[in-house]
Each structure stands twice: as C-alpha cells, then as structure tokens.
Amino acid sequence: MSSPASNAPRALLAGRVLAFAGIVLVAFSMRAAVAGLSPLIPEISATYELNTAAIALLGAIAPLSFAAGGIFTPRIEKRIGIERTLILALVLMIAGHILRAFSVNWQTLAFGTLTALVGMGFANVAMPPAVRKYFPDRVSTMTAIYMSVMSISAFLPALIAVPVAHVVTWRxxxxxxAVFAIIALIPWVVEYHSHRKDSSFDAPEAAPLVRKVHPWHSPTAWSVGIVLAVSSITGYAMYAWMPVILIDIAGVTPAQSGALLALFAGIGLPLAFVVPGLAKRMGKHAHWLVTISSVFYLVGYLGLLFAPEHLIWLWVAIVGTGCLEFPLALTLVNLRTENVRSSMxxxxxAQIVAYLSAALAPPLMGILYGSTSSWTVVLTTLLVVSVALNVPAAMILRRNRTVDAELHAKV
Structure with a gap:
C-alpha cells in the first residue's frame, strides 16, 4: 500500500486495508494495561500483599507514562518513521504484558506495567499522525473509528478481567x-516491509519549522493541549475518586457507585463516534464545542453539589459528556496542522500538557479533601478549573489558525 498523497476523498479501504486494520487493532490495545489491571488488584494483593503506596504507584504510572510518550515519541518518529514507531510501541506493550503475567513480586509487576504503558504512550502520540498519513481524506471518520475502538478497550478489559482470572488466574x-498486541503488530510489520520509503514526510515546507520552533511558541498548540488537559483531569479525577465521592454525597452503595462510574466511562463511546465528524463539519467554529463542554461541566458539577440525592445518574452522565473534549482534542491535532510532521x-x-496535568489531579484532590474534609470544595475546584481553562482555549481556537502558520510567524 502506498501512502496517500492526496486529500481527495476515496473509498475508506481503497488500497489501505493494512493501515486500517493496524490502526483499529492498535486502538484496541491502547487501554488494556490500565483497564485490565485495576479489577485484579484484590487478587494480586493476595499474592504480593500490595499496600496502599504500591497501589497508588501503579495508578500513577499511567498518566506519567503517557506524558513521557509525548516527550519522546516525536523524536523517535523522526529517526525511524511512523510505522516503526508503532511497531516499537506494540513491542513494548507485548513485553510489558508478559513481564506482568510472569512477575515474581510487585516491583516486577510495576516495571511490566511501566513498560506496557510507555508503549501505549508512544501509540497515543503516533495514532493521530498515522491517521493523517494514511487517511488524509478521511481524518474525521478514521479518528471516530479508532477513538470508538479505544473507548471499547477502556471498559471491555475491566469487564472481563475477573471472569477470565477465575478460569486462568490473574496472570x-x-x-x-499480549496476544491482542501481537495480532496488532502483524499489519504494521507487513506495512513497513512493503513500503520502507516513508515518502509522506519528504516535501512540505512547513515541516522543518516544527523542528526549528517548538510548539510551545504556538497559542493554538497550547489551546489543543489545554482542551485535552481538561478532559484528562476530569477523567483521571473521576476514575480515582468518583465512587468514594458518590457514596459520601449521594448515599449510594458501592455497587451503585461502580455502576455510575461505568456510566461515566460508557459516555465516551458515543462521544468518540460523533465528535470528530462534528468538529470537521463545524470547521472554524469548532471552538463552540469547547464552550458546550464547559456548559456540561457547569451543569453536571452544580447538580452534584446541590442535588446529589436526586437524579445522580443524570449529573454523572452530564459531567461525562463534558469529556467530549478528549476526542475533540485528538481531532484538532489534525485539523489545526498542515502536514504529518507538525501533526506528530x-x-x-498536547499530550505532555494533558497527562502531566492529569497526573497531578487525583493526589491534589486527596490533599484538598484531607485538609478541608469537604467534597464540596473538591467538586467546586474541579468546576472552576474546567471552565477557567476552557475559556482561553476556546478564544484561541476561535482564531482558526494552524500551528504551522503560527510557527511561520516566529521564524
């Protein structure tokens, strides 16, 4: 398969079945190391006697690994190309899954988790440019497809982890x-060996600018990073604390709190499918989606603050809908750049900004609650942070500039 050179629309799979399969299979592997571990903690703890600090460390590895992916992936891709970057990401995932399964103590379990998550961090960064390279005429469609599959990979492992462990142990x-990651590796190995010449990166004059001037000089780059950060902060904060918060403020049972967390996570699937196409159709008006997200956060958090005993499922669903910014940001990575290199x-x-912010959210929430003994203060802080960060991001995106154009002005 050759790399698409034109943005003229053509059949989705025309001449690019391998790339389609590779993108979908990688997406299915991109959350398994996170979602497939948490439900098994009680069984693993019985083997290794994990303490609270060990469990907290395992939880903190994810956003920090994803931030590391943002730092190193563009540099790696410049040297080896996008296909081999995805191959490397999958090899790390496979190695990490195997290390965890055959771990001999919690330290090797943690190292295996770190290895798998670094691979996922590389894949996080490489996927939007891979979509841009192979599907320049179908960016929003392919973004919606891989984001939807990634959403499935966020809740399916959690759903089946314990039943499978009852049959074949937690290991x-x-x-x-690892088996699914090995399957995902196959199309990218074939793709690389079939087309070793990575011609899509050759010509664009704007591309060298990204190498000379870092994206932190671009307001649009910061706005995309902030949009991704707001959704990531909300997501990691809710995954860490939502069950505890809901039990305290709404009087739900632990089982009900788990179901409500599943509702929060499940909202991501329809959003992943709808938002990329909507952002593409809105074009220069896509900043309104950031404003709409702020409205959802405002209504959802106010509901949790002032009416938690009533319609709790509705407030949770509304806050979850505010996280439409996650697929929006990954779509903007391609909509607000002019070539694959600047997309990378x-x-x-954006993922450095987002995941460093997300890594701080759960512990800071814990500190804030510990010092105030009030979930009202915690939820109010999340509300204020979400809306306050979204306002400048929306204003910058309203200018409808690409990162490339802003970097041109800096040269």
Whole structure:
C-alpha cells in the first residue's frame, strides 16, 4: 500500500486495508494495561500483599507514562518513521504484558506495567499522525473509528478481567492482552516491509519549522493541549475518586457507585463516534464545542453539589459528556496542522500538557479533601478549573489558525 498523497476523498479501504486494520487493532490495545489491571488488584494483593503506596504507584504510572510518550515519541518518529514507531510501541506493550503475567513480586509487576504503558504512550502520540498519513481524506471518520475502538478497550478489559482470572488466574488474565498486541503488530510489520520509503514526510515546507520552533511558541498548540488537559483531569479525577465521592454525597452503595462510574466511562463511546465528524463539519467554529463542554461541566458539577440525592445518574452522565473534549482534542491535532510532521509534534506536545496535568489531579484532590474534609470544595475546584481553562482555549481556537502558520510567524 502506498501512502496517500492526496486529500481527495476515496473509498475508506481503497488500497489501505493494512493501515486500517493496524490502526483499529492498535486502538484496541491502547487501554488494556490500565483497564485490565485495576479489577485484579484484590487478587494480586493476595499474592504480593500490595499496600496502599504500591497501589497508588501503579495508578500513577499511567498518566506519567503517557506524558513521557509525548516527550519522546516525536523524536523517535523522526529517526525511524511512523510505522516503526508503532511497531516499537506494540513491542513494548507485548513485553510489558508478559513481564506482568510472569512477575515474581510487585516491583516486577510495576516495571511490566511501566513498560506496557510507555508503549501505549508512544501509540497515543503516533495514532493521530498515522491517521493523517494514511487517511488524509478521511481524518474525521478514521479518528471516530479508532477513538470508538479505544473507548471499547477502556471498559471491555475491566469487564472481563475477573471472569477470565477465575478460569486462568490473574496472570493469564493479564497475559491475554499480549496476544491482542501481537495480532496488532502483524499489519504494521507487513506495512513497513512493503513500503520502507516513508515518502509522506519528504516535501512540505512547513515541516522543518516544527523542528526549528517548538510548539510551545504556538497559542493554538497550547489551546489543543489545554482542551485535552481538561478532559484528562476530569477523567483521571473521576476514575480515582468518583465512587468514594458518590457514596459520601449521594448515599449510594458501592455497587451503585461502580455502576455510575461505568456510566461515566460508557459516555465516551458515543462521544468518540460523533465528535470528530462534528468538529470537521463545524470547521472554524469548532471552538463552540469547547464552550458546550464547559456548559456540561457547569451543569453536571452544580447538580452534584446541590442535588446529589436526586437524579445522580443524570449529573454523572452530564459531567461525562463534558469529556467530549478528549476526542475533540485528538481531532484538532489534525485539523489545526498542515502536514504529518507538525501533526506528530502537536500530538506529542498536547499530550505532555494533558497527562502531566492529569497526573497531578487525583493526589491534589486527596490533599484538598484531607485538609478541608469537604467534597464540596473538591467538586467546586474541579468546576472552576474546567471552565477557567476552557475559556482561553476556546478564544484561541476561535482564531482558526494552524500551528504551522503560527510557527511561520516566529521564524
């Protein structure tokens, strides 16, 4: 298959079945190391006697690994190309899954988790440029497809982890995700060996600018990073604390709190499918989606603050809908750049901003609650942070500039 050179629309799979399969299979592997581990913690703890600090460390590895992906992936891709970058990401995932399954103590379990998550961090950054390279005429469609599959990969492993562990132990449950990553590796190995010449990066004059001027000089790059950060902060904060918060403020049972967390996560699937196409159709008006997200956060958090005993499922669903910014940001990575190279640079930069911010959210929430003994203060802080960060991001995106154009002005 040759790399698409034109943005003229053509059949989705025309001449690019391998790339389609590779993108979908990588997307299915991109959350397994996170989602497939948490439900198994009680069984793993019985083997290794994990303490609270060890569990907290395992939880903190994810956003920090994803931030590391933002730092290193663009540099790696410049040297080896996008196909081999994805191959490297999958090899790290496979190695990490295997290390975890055959770990001998919690330290090797943590190292295996780190290895798998660094691979996922590389894939996080490489996926939008891969879509841009192979599907320049179908960016929003392919973004919607891979984001939808990634959403499935966020809740399916959690759903089946324990039942599989009951059959093949927790080690077998962790090992199964290595099999899926191996399957995802096949189309990219074939793709690389069939087309070693990475011609899509050759010509664009704007591309060298991204190498000379870092995206932090671009207001648009910062706005995309902030949009991704707001959704990531909300997501990691809710995954860490939502069950505890809802039990305290709404009086739900632990089982009900788990179901409400699943509702929060499940909202991501329709959003992943709808938002990329909507952003593409809105074009220069896509900044309104950031404003709409702010409205959802405002209504959802106010509902949790003032009426938690009533319609709790509705407030949770509304806050979850505010996270439409996650697929929006990954779509903007391609909509606000002019070539694959700058798409890679923006993807890496945005994910550094987002995941470093997300890594701080859960512990800061814990500190804030510990010092105030009030979830009202915590939820109010999340509300204020979400809306306050979205305002400048929307204003910058309203200018409808690309990162490339802004970097041109800096040279």
């Amino acid at each position: 077998g449950s962790l090992l199964q995700w 640079a923006l993807s890496g930069f």
